[in-house]
Amino acid sequence: MKYSFQWLSDYCPITVSAERLAEELTRVGFEVEAMDRRGADVIFNVDVVPVRSDCLSMIGLAREIATFIGAPLTLPPVQFKEVHIPKEFSVKVELVDQDLCPRYSGRVITDLKVGPSPPWLAERLEAVGVRAVNNVVDITNFINLERGQPLHAFDLAKLRGRTILIRRAQAGEKLTLLDGQELELSTEDLVIADGEGPVALAGVMGGGESEVSPSTEAILLESAHFDAVSVRRTARRYGLATESSYRFERGTDPTATLEAADRAAALMAELADGTVLGPPVDAGQTEWARPAIVLRPARANMLLGTALTGEDMAVLLRRLYFDVGLDRMENLIISAPSFRRDVSSEIDVVEEVARAYGYNNVEATLPAGRFPAPRRNPREEFEREARYLLTAAGFHEVYTPSFTNPRDLEAAGWEAGGGVPVANPTVSQFSHLRPALWPALAEVAERNGRLGAPSVMIFELGTTFAPGEDGAVVERLHLAALAAGETAPRSWSGSPPFADFYFVKGLIEAFARERELAVTWDGDLFRVGEAEGKYRAAPLEPFGEAHIVELDVTGLVDTAPPPHRYEPVSRFPSVVRDLALVLPEEAPAGAVAEAVRASSDLAREASIFDLFTGEGVPPGHKSVGVRVRYQADDRTLTDDEVNAAREQAVQAVAAQFGAALRE
């Protein structure tokens, strides 16, 4: 809300500079977000937290200022001549739905001369961004800003009959608002109705029919206390947000309605020639008890880390307009002022003590107390491991938004109408939750390629979303990696190889090795232990193709890898032998190498070091070079042993795959 330094000064002599005042307000919880000079005045834009609705007014904030700069608070006198109400102007108020309007106060004012406001009044309003209209309307706005009590003026001549009903709307009732909008009302809306129908949407906006006009001579001035939730619901239902609804939905002071009406009436008498009739309208609950709250000074000190006495606390609270007494246990018995509807329990009072004492003055200590037993977090450990492995492999981590849209989903091969829609997206390209990570990775790769990157190696660890049962959403943790272009930084000493299927497959194998899990492949689909993944080759300029693997790691996160056991290391040298095998083209080379390794206990490792077809290889065949490492735990192998093991391998692959040694 906007506050004017000069206007605030009407209620409290501010002896400090505007800058100092801004600092002081911020220090006690009213953050000054902006300060703008306006002639001799300074306008503060203050962020008032939702529970401090008592400060959504000049007097409200002036009360705080008076407390914190130590100045007196002077409220304007309310003086006017009251004329006994003649019968023809007497208005009967029927509070039908008192649950939504606990109190309805007001004044009837006649003989008004509607005209421009005096300059001081127009200036006060305009300083804080409210347009001046005419004296009657301006006074209602002025009182709202002065006291935070929204007022509404009905043209008495336009009210049909002399009875006002405060009731829920009936089904099908309509109301045309001040702004011309016609509403079909809900039975949950509270309205102000005259003899024939609704004339105002209670606490939100008045109706156009009964609006004050230049020819208005008599008004009913309404100053009510409406239920916060009801006003909020109604305002939201019609997408309305007014100065009035803003205050009512944050809560107003029910004890202050009549005084606000009287202060407005006094100004109308003074500035618009009005005659104030009496007695005033005042229906509903007029007495409001203030609950007693017990504050235990020891508990407050424990919570704040302070060493204040009960008396210290009492002094601080009294400065904030609290009544403070003592009980026999030396506890403070507090009653909050009527405008502090946010203070209703001990902890609320503790906060006020802290605020008045000054957060600045609270010491800074580190918590003592008990340390809970340390707990492992498998997901945290998994994420760290995966991230370090992928960065060590040369991949850069990316973060992409959790959102996507139907067009991108379809482009990525999803069926239309699928996915999890966001009910109220703010950005159209973010209308759905992402079902997978890879489309966004492809976008990142493309953007970087366009910017001239010769190589893209990226990964993301993030949540994906799919529709579940009964409207629920299934979250899965995915790990996706993409490689396109060169697979290592360029160097003067040679060109790095290009990314391909085997490059990303190698990454998956390294990841699986880390978790001690087996990898199995079936076409583009693969499994790492129980986790399912998919490989995709996506066309991607300027690289030609991007190679992407995406793995659902949800199940891996909560299953810690099996305890890692050390395997004894042989102290005897190993011997390497190469097998150049000629195989039918369709023979699976990986299985051949595995068969070689399995052919003898002495074969510790068998890896493929060479693969080719063409020259020297019969048609329909390929040459596969398998390098085998032989070793024993208890001795140095002799040539004869190694040769025998090699012969076993040759026979095994000959039998299983029709392999022959290449001459």
Added chain:
Amino acid sequence: MTTEAQEVLQQAEALRAAADKAAAGVDDASGLQAWRVEFLGRKSALNALSKGLGSVPEADRPAAGKALNDLRAKLEATYQELERRLHAAAEAGPAPPRDVTLPGAPAAVGTLHPITQTYYEIAAFFTQLGFAVAHGPEVEDDFHNFSALNFPPEHPSRDTQDTLYLAGDWLLRTHTSPVQIRVMLEQEPPLRVIVPGRCARADAVDASHYPVFHQVEGLLVDEAVSLADLKGTLAAFAEYLFGAGTKIRFIPDYFPFTEPSADLSISCVMCGGEGCGPCGGTGWLEIAGAGMVHPNVFRNVGYDAEKWVGYAFGMGIERIAMLKYGIDDIRLFYENNFDFLKQF
């Protein structure tokens, strides 16, 4: 086989290994000559072994003899291979002299995203103070995201959250605070836990807003904890993350789930507190919201609100990364351009 014969075989094998090892270091003609003298010369160990064959019992002599012959053949082959390689190298001409200004072969090392790096720094501080890490879902319900956290139904405090809703009652969590509730429903105090995670808000996309962002939440529950402890924790945190001498400002704020509530600012990292553009001339930069856990939150999870007290805080990781690295546009985190990523 006799011990003597085994001795010969073992020595032959050791010799083979030693010769291979030495061969790897041969890079010029004199090295090659020295290698030949050592392994194939008259005074070589192989010759000595051959001469000693006489002491091997006759039955084993042929086998031992064959092993030595094999070894000799292998060493001859190695010598020829070395000679061929040296000859080829000589034809190719001498390598250019070493130029230390030439870049080394680049090591292909990836980078962690700055949000991850910043989170790991934050986590390092709090784990030293005994905080464990907890996670929770990104899709939440009203109970965990709002009501259990003491947001009254139909209250304007909910408006400050700019919630993105899904079908039914589901929503995207607007903060990581619902995980406080999940942790407390599962575990008994005392508690020290931090919660990292992705959150979402109905925000437009501009230099300082993005519909997703990351938070780290902290919760400490014990029998005696104070606002002073909270202030001290966050002051130490500010110095840990932003350097010694970083000052904090602790001012009242409002959050439904804490009371008293506070807003933590650090002295501006750009101007050191003098007042500049990024800090709006105030000299302070907000980095976290915090407060003492509201007794209603304890009641909502079935804790004894009289016995247990606690503090909680929450901070945006992007915000902290932006201040720490001087990043002026939040969108950079989600564009992932290499020129950006590779700086971290």
